Amino acid sequence: MKPVLLIAVNFAREQRWPILTLLLWVLLLAFLGLVTDVHRQREDLLFVFKQDAVYVLAFSVFFGGSAIYNERRSRRILGVLSKAVGRQQYLSGLVLGVTIACGLYCFALGLTGSWTLGDAGFPISRVWFLMVCLVAACALAGTVALMFSTFLNPFFAAGATAIVLGLPALAGQLLGPRWGYVIPVWELGALVVNSSFGSPGKASWFPVVLAAAETLAFWLLSARIFSYVDIAVAVE
Amino acid sequence: MRFVLEFDNVTKEYRSFASRRRLRALDGFSLTVEAGEIFGFLGPNGAGKSTAIHLAMGFMRATSGSGRLLGEPFGHPATRRRVGFLAESVALYHRPAERLVRFYGALNGMGGIHLENRARQVLEIVGLQDHANRNAGKFSRGMLQRVGLAQAMVNDPELLILDEPTSALDPLARVMVRELLLHARNAGKTIFLSSHLLSEVELVCDRVAVLHRGRLARLGRTADLLQAGEETEIVVRAIATNHFDGAIARDGVVSFFVPSQTQRAALEKVWTLGGEVVSVNPRRRSLEEIFLEVTAEPPSSPAVGVS
Numbered sequence: 001m002k003p004v005l006l007i008a009v010n011f012a013r014e015q016r017w018p019i020l021t022l023l024l025w026v027l028l029l030a031f032l033g034l035v036t037d038v039h040r041q042r043e044d045l046l047f048v049f050k051q052d053a054v055y056v057l058a059f060s061v062f063f064g065g066s067a068i069y070n071e072r073r074s075r076r077i078l079g080v081l082s083k084a085v086g087r088q089q090y091l092s093g094l095v096l097g098v099t100i101a102c103g104l105y106c107f108a109l110g111l112t113g114s115w116t117l118g119d120a121g122f123p124i125s126r127v128w129f130l131m132v133c134l135v136a137a138c139a140l141a142g143t144v145a146l147m148f149s150t151f152l153n154p155f156f157a158a159g160a161t162a163i164v165l166g167l168p169a170l171a172g173q174l175l176g177p178r179w180g181y182v183i184p185v186w187e188l189g190a191l192v193v194n195s196s197f198g199s200p201g202k203a204s205w206f207p208v209v210l211a212a213a214e215t216l217a218f219w220l221l222s223a224r225i226f227s228y229v230d231i232a233v234a235v236e
Numbered sequence: 237m238r239f240v241l242e243f244d245n246v247t248k249e250y251r252s253f254a255s256r257r258r259l260r261a262l263d264g265f266s267l268t269v270e271a272g273e274i275f276g277f278l279g280p281n282g283a284g285k286s287t288a289i290h291l292a293m294g295f296m297r298a299t300s301g302s303g304r305l306l307g308e309p310f311g312h313p314a315t316r317r318r319v320g321f322l323a324e325s326v327a328l329y330h331r332p333a334e335r336l337v338r339f340y341g342a343l344n345g346m347g348g349i350h351l352e353n354r355a356r357q358v359l360e361i362v363g364l365q366d367h368a369n370r371n372a373g374k375f376s377r378g379m380l381q382r383v384g385l386a387q388a389m390v391n392d393p394e395l396l397i398l399d400e401p402t403s404a405l406d407p408l409a410r411v412m413v414r415e416l417l418l419h420a421r422n423a424g425k426t427i428f429l430s431s432h433l434l435s436e437v438e439l440v441c442d443r444v445a446v447l448h449r450g451r452l453a454r455l456g457r458t459a460d461l462l463q464a465g466e467e468t469e470i471v472v473r474a475i476a477t478n479h480f481d482g483a484i485a486r487d488g489v490v491s492f493f494v495p496s497q498t499q500r501a502a503l504e505k506v507w508t509l510g511g512e513v514v515s516v517n518p519r520r521r522s523l524e525e526i527f528l529e530v531t532a533e534p535p536s537s538p539a540v541g542v543s
Binding site: 076230 | 290297327328339344345384
């Protein structure tokens with residue numbers, strides 16, 4: 001477990017600049033909370049909150065899709081995998097790293113959302129539930145991207161991830177809402193996006209649990225694929 | 237005799253997905269490295285040296301054949317706890333040198349005060365104790381190579397696999413690395429050293445293998461390879477150069493080479509002519525000569541072993 005944690009923390013540390021850039025958006029929400037009348041402009045605040053939530057989903061795909069590529073291109077992966085670290089552990093570290101990176105952002109967003117939206121009448125417990133949904137969605141989206149990045153470059157990995165995550169959503173629209181839960185990233189995102197002051201919605205843990213289980217499944221699949229990859233071959 | 241590294245008829249092919257071309261980097265490669273020796277691994281660029289090392293470290297899989305590292309099949313993560321590795325192009329995370337070494341040590345299961353002390357110790361060994369708190373991202377290539385050596389040694393490995401460890405080092409640092417390798421061998425460690433610096437290899441390696449186009453072209457004890465020439469150099473005084481073919485006069489002495497089996501006859505001729513023998517030595521070749529000889533051979537030549 002120790003190598004997994006070390007790799008995860010190291011990954012989050014390496015992503016500190018994108019994370020800090022993301023946090024600027026949270027700062028914007030906090031700024032709006034300070035300078036506006038939260039009761040009169042609460043819909044605007046909720047809009048910015050939702051916007052911030054969607055950004056982190058996109059970044060989770062970016063984090064997951066580029067992690068292995070960057071490590072292989074810089075050849076830093078050789079230093080890590082020359083130690084007593086298995087490839088499965090290495091991927092676990094990256095999945096956890098993506099989750100930590102997105103989790104930090106979601107925590108900051110949750111704090112700011114509790115303060116600004118809470119003042120405007122949005123249930124604080126609902127804010128934190130949405131953040132848990134968001135972290136689960138990020139972990140799953142990041143893991144799917146990571147799986148594709150074991151054999152594709154980041155651009156194609158991101159494209160393939162978008163297709164895999166988008167197809168169930170499309171099926172959900174065309175064939176019935178159950179199909180949306182096949183890979184529930186979209187459904188989890190929709191919980192955040194469809195929230196409103198009038199109907200904050202019911203807290204269902206089903207998609208969160210499903211996302212956690214699918215994260216595990218995609219991680220196992222990634223590890224299987226990654227065990228066949230020649231990591232010392234130049235990725236360019 | 238205990239083998240710490242074994243390649244058994246290993247072949248590695250790289251396949252290009254786009255052009256469907258195949259490149260055979262290793263071709264039926266077999267080699268054993270004994271415990272407690274410094275083993276030199278030579279070959280021109282593209283000979284397959286790094287491929288062999290990467291297979292041993294489990295970074296890639298062989299197309300056919302197998303190998304063992306410290307008794308376990310290649311790619312066994314727990315075995316790497318007993319191995320130190322330095323890659324050809326050192327790539328490290330940008331953080332202070334001591335924290336970096338501690339990070340790599342922790343990946344090998346080390347921790348606590350032992351790891352802190354060991355990190356400081358290895359940085360001192362490679363001469364970076366004054367730069368322990370400097371960010372490795374701001375280091376020169378030579379300094380990076382030294383930190384790379386420090387991270388390879390932090391777990392006090394039984395086997396050190398070093399791919400070009402001195403390529404970016406100045407002469408002083410090279411001497412430091414040479415002494416470090418000899419010290420490690422005296423402590424019972426095994427060192428597998430891939431290098432283009434033939435003079436370095438000649439000085440420290442007990443055995444040497446030369447790889448050429450994916451095949452083992454030479455293998456033997458360094459001393460035997462260097463003296464494998466069938467000629468003897470005779471240096472004499474007080475005779476003319478015209479008595480022996482190819483004799484050269486320099487600084488008051490005459491030197492010439494004769495086949496080893498005619499050495500006795502040549503010495504008797506010198507004495508008959510009234511000359512004085514100064515020295516008789518087997519002709520010593522340099523690794524560079526052997527290297528050039530091997531790389532000039534066609535690739536299908538079988539491996540030539542001395543021992």
